[in-house]
Amino acid sequence: MKFLVLVFENIARNPVRTILTSLGTMMLVLVVTLVFTVLTTLDYVTKEKSANIKAIVTEKWQAPSLLPYSYAAGLSEGAADPNDPNAVRPQDSMSWGFFVGSTESNPAKRGYENLFFAFIMEPEKARTMLDGIDVLTDEQAAPLIAGIKRMNEIRNGVIIGPGRLEKMKKRIGDRITGYSRNYRDINLEMEIVGTFPKEATQYTDSAIINREYFEAQMDAYKLSNGNKPHPLADKTLSLVWLRVPDRVSFNKLTEQILTAPSYTNPPVKCETSSTGISSFLDAYRDIIWGVRWLLAPACMMVLALVISNAISISVRERRTEFAVLKVLGFLPWQILTLVLGEALLIGTLSGLLSAGLAYGVINGIWGGLPFPIAFFPSFAVPIDCLWWGAGMGAATAFAGSFVPAITARGVRVSDVFSKVA
Template sequence: MKFLILVVENIRRNLVRTTLTSLGTMMLVLVVTLVFTVLTTLDAVTTEKSANIKAIVTEKWQIPSLMPYSYAAGLIEGGAAPDDPNAVRPQDWMTWGFFVGSTESNPAKRGYENLFFSFIMEPEKARTMLDNIDALNDQQAEVLNEAIKKIQEKRNGVIIGEGRLAKLKKKIGDRITAYGRNYRDINLELEIVGTFPKETSQYTDSAIIRRDFFETELDTYKASHNNKPHALADKSLSLVWLRVPDRMSFNKLTEQILTAPSFSNPPVKCETSSTGIASFLDAYRDIIWGVRWLLAPACMLVLSLVISNAISISVRERRIEFAVLKVLGFLPWQILCLVLGEALLIGTLSGLASAGLAYGVINGVWGGLPFPIAFFPKFAVPINCLWWGAAMGAATAFVGSFFPAWSARGVRVSDVFSKVA
């Protein structure tokens, strides 16, 4: 305890240097924490699972995937023949289409602030098939359940994430018109009936509209254009999600779908959700590699140099003090531990404080880290960041302070006092 008190007192002796070192540590730990937040989320969604597997069925040769909606009936049965008792059928399913539009009617004024991106799906499937929904507690899940109940009552209802509501300057109960961009000339009159829980930052900029409502709008377009269907009327199905219990079931399901003649024009592919997302992220592969292996190590190196510089200055100024400590009976290893302890205390507490602030502010105030990659508009900072921050601060403090501490250990009493004399 006395040793710890001595370490704390030494830190307090030069508050300006300690504060600047601490702030530098906090800033660099913050950067690395944000980097790890993105990387750990991407690693989690691209890691293969052995149970409770979600499969994605998409068009085989085209991106974006555009399949006829007629495929849905067969795919949600896993491509199984009706009279085949040995066939594997999904435990759950969800269809996805995408409607991209704008709430601004004038194309010249359209921008990100009035963008409207929506999943065309069965709203009730949001409870069981959307990622991260199963992690919500009862109170958070009730927000989504209430929104689903209302959209089931209103065919033109829409559920919109809180982030997008704020950008559109709208609230629940307002009406909007979404002017189609991928579905040109399809303009949807919608009523906002609910929002996603703020804890689901992945969907903060997204929306849900009912599949049956959208199919009706396509029929309305056909009736108003001399019975001529919309160009994408038979290409409104982008993805089908299927849940199976294990890898063996997934392999059997894939075989059923790929060999079914009803899914041959256009042909489809079936892959696990992790594989599908990894393929989708291929366009970001170089960026992710650079962030993981260049940016993060560079921040750690800079942080070590910052601490090393601060401790080196402190050691040079305190050579007489270390000589006196030796005269008083302090052993070299005790002086080494004293200097290392000062650096480790600053680094650990600064790293922990930085990570704690990141966790509280980014998740609690911002609703997630706004760093759009693919279909991830925001990333929630995990609770693990608290030990990341402390560990990064401690590790870089140790590396940066070791050589200055070793220099302090080797101070020669005779040399120091001969110069003073």
């Protein structure tokens, strides 16, 4: 206990150096924490699962996938033969289309603040099939559940994420018009009826449009244009999500879909959600590799050098002190431990404080790390960042202080006092 008190006293002797070293540690730990936040999320969503698997059915030879909506009914049943009792059927399913547009009618005034991106889907499936929402309690998902209930009452309801509502300066109950960019001349007049839970940060900029309402608007376009259908009328389905219990069921389901004659024009492919997301992230592969293997290690090396420099200066200034300690009976290993302890204390506490602030501020105030990549608008900092920060601070402090500690351990009493004399 006395040894620990001595470590604290030594740190407090030069508060300016201690504070500067701590701030440098906090900044670099913050950068690495944010990097790990993005990487761990991407690793999780691309990790293959052995149970509760979600499969994605998309167009085989084209990206983005554009399938006829007539595929949805059969694919939602896993292309199972109704007369085959042994056919595999998914536990749950969800169809997706994408509506990209703006709430601004004037193209010259359109910008990011009025951008509108929505999933065209069955509203009730948002509660059971959307990643991150299917694991929430009813209390946490209350804003979404209320919106789904209202959408079942009015077909033109829309659910919009809290981040997008703030950018659009709208709130629940307001009415908006979505002017489509990908479905030309399809403009949707909607009422905002709900929002996504704050815990589901990946949907903060997204929205949900009722599939029935969208299809009705496509039919209205046909009626108002001399019975001529919209050019994309048979390309409103982008993908179908299917949930199966295990890998065996997934393999059987995939075989059913790929061998079904109803889904050959255009042909489809079936893959796990993790594989599909991995393929989608291929465009970011080099960036992710550089961040993982270049940026993060570089930050940790710089952090080790910062601590090494600070501790080296301290050791040079305290050579006489170490000599006196040896005269008083301190063993070399005790002096080594003293120097390492000072560095580890600064590194560990600074790293823990930095990670704690990142967790509280980014999640609590910002609603997630705003780092758009692929279809992830933001990333929630995981609670694991607390031990990441403490661990990174401790590891780099140890690496940076080891050589200065060895130098302090090797201080020779005779050399120090001969110079003093």
